Amino acid sequence: MPMAGAEIIARIKAGIPDAEVTLTDLAGDDNHWAAHVVSAQFAGKPRVAQHKLVYAAIGEDMGGALHALQLTTAVPN
């Protein structure tokens, strides 16, 4: 079963409470997503560490039930 968009947003926000998540359905199939995540927690962290925070929030379904997530991260302006 693919992961629904609302579930993706909920998990990211549960793991990163101040996260602003913009989710885009890339293929219109509820299965290929692009997420842009903005959080103050990313400040001063390298990109790999920023992405790992998001992957950790999503949990072990990342790469499994959720296999297609294009991810970009940023700190708030």
Add this chain to the structure above:
Amino acid sequence: MSDTNARIADIVNSSDIVLFMKGTPLFPQCGFSSRAVAILDHLGVPFEGVDVLQDMEVRQGIKAYSDWPTIPQLYVKGEFVGGSDIMMEMYEAGELQQLIADAGITPRA
């Protein structure tokens, strides 16, 4: 598990640039792997593509080795750089070119 890690360490260090991917550089089997190959091809640098679909041990083991849940994964000089999104962000910022140049890797003539 430690055998797997030793095997992966050998692969990671076997070439200056190693891309763990689904499919081969000529025939990528996933959009993200395809994008990673396109970036490296555009930079014109030689790299070793490792098809994880052909090797279940490496496919699972690389995720633990890198502490990174998805494929593709880029290694330069034995160091984990990131997945295709990070490759794209770094490429657009000129950072990937810089990292490769700093590693002493020159584009193909």
